[in-house]
Amino acid sequence: MSAAAAVPPRPEADGELPVLEHAGTYAELTDELLDKVLRPPRWMRPALLLTFLGSLVLFAAIAYTVTTGIGVWGNNIPVAWAFGITNFVWWIGIGHAGTFISAFLLLLEQRWRTSINRFAEAMTLFAVVQAGLFPLLHMGRPWFFYWLVPYPNTMKVWPQFRSALTWDVAAVTTYLTVSLLFWYLGLVPDLAVMRDRARERWRRRAYAIFALGWRGSARDWHRWRIGYGLLGGIATPLVVSVHSVVSSDFAIANLAGWHSLIFPPYFVAGAIYSGFAMVLTLMIPARRLYRVEHVITTRHLDSMAKMLLVTGWIVVYSYAVEAWSAWYSGERYEMYMTLVMRPFGPYAFVYWVVIACNCLTPQIFWWRRARRSAAALWVASLLVQVGMWAERFMLIVTSQAHDFLPSSWGLYRPTVIDGALLFGTMAFFLFLFLLFLRFVPFIPIAELKELKHRVATEREERVHG
């Protein structure tokens, strides 16, 4: 289809695979990418319908929970936090990769981020949306959510800021807002090119509104560049802070297995790990179905696999530290929880799923062939996500199920509604993501043209210089 397929991959200056394999002009590159949006593939409609039907399961489960009461979930004393909080932590963790890829790698000038950053940012937004549902529903009376915000009220009370729950509200809402602004700012120039290239009048009008009247003058670009870089710069510490705050929900409690200083970095590493896995889960089918293998190249797969391996090892290290500090503390409850209850207790199965999926799976990426194989990466990414969900479930449920007094022990079992909510958020997430693929240029066009220009200039310098 494209002229690009004929070009053999030439290595970059750093000896790595090329980040862009496109031989055409700027116009060809642009139109090729816009075409994905203006002429959606045939599977789009049934896929949208299917995920929408799945989302109905979520809406029905939410309606049932809200109208009947929180008792329809399986959690009760002693296990007061179960699926709801597990799903929250899991989804928000997935949401970390987007900003990590866009912001952190932007600061490190990793050029392979360009083709996948918007993709990852959109994933972030939609994952945070799913995550936000769970604490809201978990309140039982979600219509009183604004009680968490400090506002002068007739009850003459204020939120208690020494509680980690208020930190959560600040962290998650800030993260959602900043991710949205970052994503949208990057999108504006591409919406402008959509506006200028769409044929139908209504479509031009619609994109014109969202493009905000972008003109692309040198002054506009200057301000945009500085503003975008700055947002990236301040979003980077934000990524690290969000899951640290989430981990404080556990770490400041006195339960065995929760009360640990390793939690913030441990949670952040796990979050980036699962987020990268989710990017791969979505990216590998999309690059194939949309035939953009020359823009999202094998180099991207290779780099992402290396990131999985690195973050996977940080997670392994965290598990080891957790076990070691439990033993070294000499505290019988800590030792029991981490060394006996989790690996051999009633939820032992979950524990071994965690070890198999999170610790063993990424080890295949020591081999280059696995790193460059889309199929291997895709399967591994699914396993990592299962493993990360299981890890959160294990951490949250086991500590509550067996606390200090055996007389107050109890087990947790999920209900159908718990399962419907988890399944429903997955469907709703995919639905939102498909809408994004359908209406928005999902590969950053202006940034890619800039990359193309820079790659061409460098090549010329190497030839002549």
Added chain:
Amino acid sequence: MGEVIIAELDSPERVVQAARSVRALGYARVEAFTPFPIPELEDVLGVRRTRLPRLAFVAGLGGASLALLVQWWTNAVDYPLDVGGRPTSSLPTDVLIVFESAVLFAAITAFAAVLVGSRLPRLHDPLFDLPGFERTSLDRFWLLIRDAYDDDAGILDEAQALLDAELARLGAVVTRARLTEAGA
């Protein structure tokens, strides 16, 4: 007033060269429109560095102070609650929301500053009426010379001929147009 010269070029290198020549001939009110950012152009056209980062910094400080003030006043002054004898005003537990607020305020300010600085959002701009402008978002690079016909701009008469020759050398398509209003 309102009459401008438009030079359309087909590569980022050429638009930088053309801009350099145009500026050297004494033209001052020169704008470039490109499909992607070209940092070299900013120096050539004398784009002043934006004060956006300073603005965002001040906003971040403001957000941080506000968050600290709200937490201290609500939890230590207006509604003190004794939790296990711990201090009602405790910086370590306040610092997370202080950080989040700083980031939130700085980010919103940075975003708003990009839009306001570029006079966005706008529904229309006289430039959009110029034929071919829509290609500047695709693969064309425009130089727009606003003071080509200004009598008081102090540009030498010879400049006009030199300008035409230079733009022709770079393969630019040159047109003259009249903008209905001074689009800033």
